[in-house]
Amino acid sequence: MMVANKLDEENTPTGVHPLKFSLWLIIISIIMMFAAFTSAYIVRRSEGNWLEFDLPAAFLINTAIILLSSVSMQLAHNAASKNNLPLVKIMLLLTIGLGLAFLFGQLNAWGDLVNNNVFFGGSESNPAGSFMYVLTGVHGFHLITGLVFLLIVLRASFKFKVHSKSMLRIQLCTVYWHFLGGLWLYLYIFLRIFN
Amino acid sequence: MSSADISIQKDVHHVHEEHDHHHDQNFFEKYIFSQDHKVIGKQFLFMGILWAFIGGFLSILFRLQLGWPDATFTFLEPILGGWIENGKLNPEFYLAMVTMHGTIMVFFVLTAGLSGTFFNFLIPLQIGARDMASGFMNMLSFWFFFIASVILFISLFLDSGPAGGGWTVYPPLSALPQAIEGSKSGMTLWLIAMALFIISQLLGGVNYITTVINLRTKGMSMTKMPLTIWSFFLTAVLGLLSFPVLFSAALLLIFDRSFGTSFYLSDIYIAGEALANTGGSPILFQHLFWFLGHPEVYIVILPSFGMVSEVISTNARKPIFGYRAMIGSLLGIALLSFVVWAHHMFVTGMNPFLGSVFMFLTLIIAVPSAVKVFNWLATLWRGNIRFTAAMMFSIGFVSLFISGGLTGIILGNSSLDIHLHDTYFVIAHFHLVMGAAAFFGMFTGVYHWFPKMFGRMMDEKLGYVHFWLTFVSVYLVFMPMHYLGIAGFPRRYYSWTTFDSFSMFSDMNVFISIAAIIGFGAQFIFLFNFIYSIFRGRRASMNPWHSNTLEWTTPPLPGHGNWPGEIPAVYRWPYDYSKPGAPEDYIPQTVPYSQTQSSNLPHEKDLE
Numbered sequence: 001m002m003v004a005n006k007l008d009e010e011n012t013p014t015g016v017h018p019l020k021f022s023l024w025l026i027i028i029s030i031i032m033m034f035a036a037f038t039s040a041y042i043v044r045r046s047e048g049n050w051l052e053f054d055l056p057a058a059f060l061i062n063t064a065i066i067l068l069s070s071v072s073m074q075l076a077h078n079a080a081s082k083n084n085l086p087l088v089k090i091m092l093l094l095t096i097g098l099g100l101a102f103l104f105g106q107l108n109a110w111g112d113l114v115n116n117n118v119f120f121g122g123s124e125s126n127p128a129g130s131f132m133y134v135l136t137g138v139h140g141f142h143l144i145t146g147l148v149f150l151l152i153v154l155r156a157s158f159k160f161k162v163h164s165k166s167m168l169r170i171q172l173c174t175v176y177w178h179f180l181g182g183l184w185l186y187l188y189i190f191l192r193i194f195n
Numbered sequence: 196m197s198s199a200d201i202s203i204q205k206d207v208h209h210v211h212e213e214h215d216h217h218h219d220q221n222f223f224e225k226y227i228f229s230q231d232h233k234v235i236g237k238q239f240l241f242m243g244i245l246w247a248f249i250g251g252f253l254s255i256l257f258r259l260q261l262g263w264p265d266a267t268f269t270f271l272e273p274i275l276g277g278w279i280e281n282g283k284l285n286p287e288f289y290l291a292m293v294t295m296h297g298t299i300m301v302f303f304v305l306t307a308g309l310s311g312t313f314f315n316f317l318i319p320l321q322i323g324a325r326d327m328a329s330g331f332m333n334m335l336s337f338w339f340f341f342i343a344s345v346i347l348f349i350s351l352f353l354d355s356g357p358a359g360g361g362w363t364v365y366p367p368l369s370a371l372p373q374a375i376e377g378s379k380s381g382m383t384l385w386l387i388a389m390a391l392f393i394i395s396q397l398l399g400g401v402n403y404i405t406t407v408i409n410l411r412t413k414g415m416s417m418t419k420m421p422l423t424i425w426s427f428f429l430t431a432v433l434g435l436l437s438f439p440v441l442f443s444a445a446l447l448l449i450f451d452r453s454f455g456t457s458f459y460l461s462d463i464y465i466a467g468e469a470l471a472n473t474g475g476s477p478i479l480f481q482h483l484f485w486f487l488g489h490p491e492v493y494i495v496i497l498p499s500f501g502m503v504s505e506v507i508s509t510n511a512r513k514p515i516f517g518y519r520a521m522i523g524s525l526l527g528i529a530l531l532s533f534v535v536w537a538h539h540m541f542v543t544g545m546n547p548f549l550g551s552v553f554m555f556l557t558l559i560i561a562v563p564s565a566v567k568v569f570n571w572l573a574t575l576w577r578g579n580i581r582f583t584a585a586m587m588f589s590i591g592f593v594s595l596f597i598s599g600g601l602t603g604i605i606l607g608n609s610s611l612d613i614h615l616h617d618t619y620f621v622i623a624h625f626h627l628v629m630g631a632a633a634f635f636g637m638f639t640g641v642y643h644w645f646p647k648m649f650g651r652m653m654d655e656k657l658g659y660v661h662f663w664l665t666f667v668s669v670y671l672v673f674m675p676m677h678y679l680g681i682a683g684f685p686r687r688y689y690s691w692t693t694f695d696s697f698s699m700f701s702d703m704n705v706f707i708s709i710a711a712i713i714g715f716g717a718q719f720i721f722l723f724n725f726i727y728s729i730f731r732g733r734r735a736s737m738n739p740w741h742s743n744t745l746e747w748t749t750p751p752l753p754g755h756g757n758w759p760g761e762i763p764a765v766y767r768w769p770y771d772y773s774k775p776g777a778p779e780d781y782i783p784q785t786v787p788y789s790q791t792q793s794s795n796l797p798h799e800k801d802l803e
Contacts, residue, residue: 018328018409025401029439036443036486040479044458049474121455123471130456134447 023172027179030142034183037138038190041131045194051126053118055195056109062102063188069098070181077174083164085157092154095177099147102184106140128195135187139180146180149173228338230330231755235337236316237648240641242344243308244722247634249348250299251715253292260284262708264692264701278356286689287376290359293687294377295351297362298385302392303347305495305633307340310434313498313640314403314427316648320746321421323412323763325756328405332398339395343388350384358385361687363484366459366477370451373465386449393438393445400438403431412745414765418522419784421744421769422515425522426501429529430494436533437490444483451475478543485536492629493532496596499636500525500567503589505769506643507571509742510586511578512780514770517570524563524570531560541609542616550609557607564600568593579773579780583740584658585643591666592635598670599628602677617687620680623673631669638662641725646739650752651732657724661717668714675703741781743769748785766802 014021044050076091110133113119118129153173156162162170229235256275259268267282268275278288315333319326327333350357359377360369364385372379407428411420447458451472459480460472508515515521537545537553571593580586602624606612615621638661645653684697691697738747745765749757763785771782776794788795788802795803 014409016409018405021409022328022332022401022405025404025435026397029397029401029435032436033439033443036440036483040443040447040458040483043482044476044479047476051474121450121457123455125456127456127458127474130450130458134450138446 017168019168020172020175023175027176030179030183033138034135034187037131037135038187041135041190042194044127044131049126051118051128052195053113053116053129055191056112056116058105058109058112059188059191062105062109063185065098065102065105066181066184069095069102070178072098073174073177077167077170080157080162080170081164081167085160085163088157088162088170089154092150092157096147096150096154099143099150103140103143103147106136109136132191135191139184139187142183143180146173146177149176228334230326230334232315232319232327232330232333233648233753233757235333236312236314238337239308239311239315239340240648242341243304243312243637244725246299246303246308246344248718248722250296250304251718253296253299255712255715256284257289257292257296258708258711260289260689261691262705264690284689287359288356289689290361290375290687291356291377291381294359294361294364295347295357298347298358298389300630301362301491301495302389303344305630305637306434306491307392307395309633309637309640310427310430310494310498311337311340311399312637313423313502313644314399314431316644317423317746318403318406318427319410320647320749320753320757321424321744322407322410322415323745323758323765324406324410325758325762327402328410329402333402336395336399336402339391339398343391343395346384346391347388350381350388353379353381353384355379355381357381363481363488364448365484366448366451366480367463370448370459371463371465371470372452383452386445386452389445390442390449393442396434396438400431400435403427404435407431412762412765415745418519419765419768421501422504422518422521422525423498423501423744426497426504426525429525430497433490433494433497433529433532437487437494440483441487441491444480444487447483448480478540481540481543482536485539486533488539489536490532492625493528495633496629496636497525497528499592499633499639502636502640502643503571503592504574505744506585506589506639507574507593508770508772509643509740510581510583510589511575512581512772513574513578514772515570516573516576517566518768518770520566521570524566527563528560531556531563535560538607538609538612541612547609554607554609558604560607561600561604564596568597568600583642584653584655584662585639587659587662587666588635588639588642591662592632592639594666595627595632595635595669598674599624599626599632603628614683615680617685618680619676619684619686622686623676623680626676627669627673631673635665638665638721643740644746645725645728645732646735646751647746647749647753649729649732650735651728652735652739653728653732654724657720661720661724664717664720665714668710668717671710672707672714675707679703738783741779743771743781743783745784748783 072091072094076088076095079085079087079091113129113132117124118132119125120130120133150173153162153169156169225231226234229238256271259266259271268279268284269282271284272279275284275288278285315327318324347357355376357377358364358369358381359375360382364382368374369378369382372382407420407424447456450456451459457472457475459477460470460475461477463470463472504515504521535553535557537549538557541550541553575590602620606615606621606624642653642658645651679700682697682700684691684700692701735751737749737751740747745763746753748763750759765784766787767782767784769784771777773780774782774791774794777791778793782791782794788799792803
């Protein structure tokens with residue numbers, strides 16, 4: 001509310017809404033965090049004493065789930081811009097469901113890792129396994145923030161505040177959700193290559 | 196994010212209505228949980244000053260120990276209690292004080308206190324905006340910082356003492372609670388405080404960048420922005436890119452300490468017992484830490500660059516020399532700061548070839564730094580200098596930056612650094628170039644913008660006394676340290692009297708300690724002046740320094756929304772001082788060229 005009435009989208013020098021701009025900056029800082037993790041991973045791996053193990057099979061399924069959720073998110077966005085309000089709600093709910101399914105799948109993947117004797121901490125752990133948990137865990141944490149954002153948008157959509165003339169909220173949410181999906185895709189490919 | 200229902204209602208709310216609407220705020224909304232950038236800036240300033248006195252006091256305590264290692268300190272028992280044992284300072288507490296001095300000064304004073312104050316206060320005022328892009332995020336930024344402060348402050352009073360592994364918290368020392376007292380719960384609180392601190396910095400940084408990019412007033416192109424805003428903007432970019440990396444490093448350290456992982460730990464015997472951790476690499480932490488740590492020293496110093504440029508130009512009554520070169524050198528320094536981190540790690544056994552690459556990149560930083568110094572001196576050259584207190588501190592800043600910068604060239608050479616690493620030479624270098632210099636930048640800012648912050652003037656005479664005592668004692672403290680360092684005197688040592696080779700330096704250590712006490716004492720003059728002037732200072736006019744930038748077109752105490760009427764448009768750069776043909780020696784940015792036909796340059800005729 002505080003920003004709302006002062007800002008005028010068309011009048012900003014970049015033509016981008018300040019909140020959208022802020023969101024991109026937040027995304028950049030998250031990227032830097034994962035850049036730090038993955039480069040630490042590469043540096044550490046090159047030093048040897050690295051546990052080799054198979055990636056949990058669930059990762060592949062989870063990748064498919066999160067890509068599907070990106071599609072449903074985009075459909076929700078498109079429906080909002082066409083004022084198809086029931087579809088917005090359905091697609092938002094579908095996205096939330098898929099997001100929860102992804103998180104559940106990640107938990108299962110952790111279970112597989114433990115069954116495979118790949119531990120996060122303790123005397124039998126190796127940084128190779130610990131990194132796996134940190135990368136998936138921190139990504140999972142951000143995915144939870146994405147779900148909270150989705151719930152906010154969903155709540156707004158039930159109050160008729162998401163439609164073609166009020167797109168900012170769902171636009172921001174779509175950008176963030178696509179980013180989270182893209183981030184997971186990067187992590188998955190990264191772990192495939194450097195495992 | 197829930198704030199966003201914008202596009203339909205924007206016609207309904209006009210800025211003026213909102214301005215009136217905000218007058219019935221209650222006390223908490225107005226002063227405590229305020230979303231006004233000016234109030235948040237002041238909150239950061241007060242917290243910064245508080246922390247600076249705590250951090251400074253710690254340094255006096257350990258200077259007492261270093262200056263008079265054989266003395267008994269029973270008189271400190273009322274303050275330090277159990278940390279004085281039989282009149283002797285507890286050695287582990289000495290390490291904790293050194294650590295906390297570094298942490299407090301680098302992060303809580305010179306990062307949050309300095310940037311938080313002036314970025315919040317000046318960015319909207321100087322670019323012509325009603326407030327920051329998101330007042331709510333801005334408020335969160337302060338309160339995260341506040342909670343981090345409380346946690347760090349509490350850690351000072353723990354039984355096992357605050358963190359003691361040095362402000363760089365290198366593992367394995369910091370990762371193993373059984374290693375020293377300072378790695379117990381004090382270290383845990385340190386990590387929690389830093390995590391919250393980083394969140395605060397990121398929230399602030401996102402806001403600063405968005406505001407500078409998106410909310411500039413009409414006519415305020417990037418090349419008409421004051422250099423203050425340029426330096427604040429680039430500092431925020433550095434913070435946004437480097438603080439997440441520190442967060443990653445700290446997170447892995449937290450896992451190592453509390454969850455049994457081995458990211459940084461391997462093959463450690465402690466108290467005759469082998470730890471189970473295998474496969475970690477302590478050097479990995481140093482890489483991650485210094486990838487933040489080096490940009491961090493520029494996060495500390497860049498804002499001062501900007502404020503000093505502004506104050507020097509205003510008080511020399513001359514346009515800043517080489518405006519674009521100043522922007523270029525800021526960009527150059529910001530860029531280079533990301534590719535030099537390993538010069539802190541020359542003694543970690545890195546490949547000598549890699550070392551020479553980092554040495555080469557490090558020495559290149561001398562080029563943009565020299566450009567800046569040259570431009571400041573050229574701005575002063577033949578200026579019509581007014582020696583206000585802020586101007587004195589600006590000139591002092593340039594002096595300290597030169598003296599400290601020269602030793603940077605020495606330390607940047609890997610072969611010399613191997614000898615000087617972890618000696619008092621390093622202490623002298625970074626305290627001059629980044630510590631004291633950034634403090635001078637902060638004083639510059641406080642003295643110069645005090646009239647706009649509090650509507651009153653600070654006392655100039657007390658300002659001069661404060662300046663000279665501080666300036667002289669800074670040099671008296673840090674110049675002798677170079678000699679100690681060349682002689683190999685190591686930093687962080689609690690006691691040096693058992694080394695014969697250093698006993699000849701006992702007089703010098705006493706000298707340094709006395710100078711430090713005088714310097715710390717002088718800060719109370721500032722504190723008195725600051726508090727007294729808030730309530731009793733001479734009332735300030737709208738533009739007491741006859742300055743060109745936009746903040747001086749607001750009323751002496753700008754209200755919510757900053758400008759009572761429309762936001763002024765900008766027509767010219769901010770450095771039209773002493774322009775030939777102009778009736779006065781300054782032309783504010785808001786004056787169009789059509790009104791200054793007598794002083795327009797040939798290429799400006801087209802803009803009339």
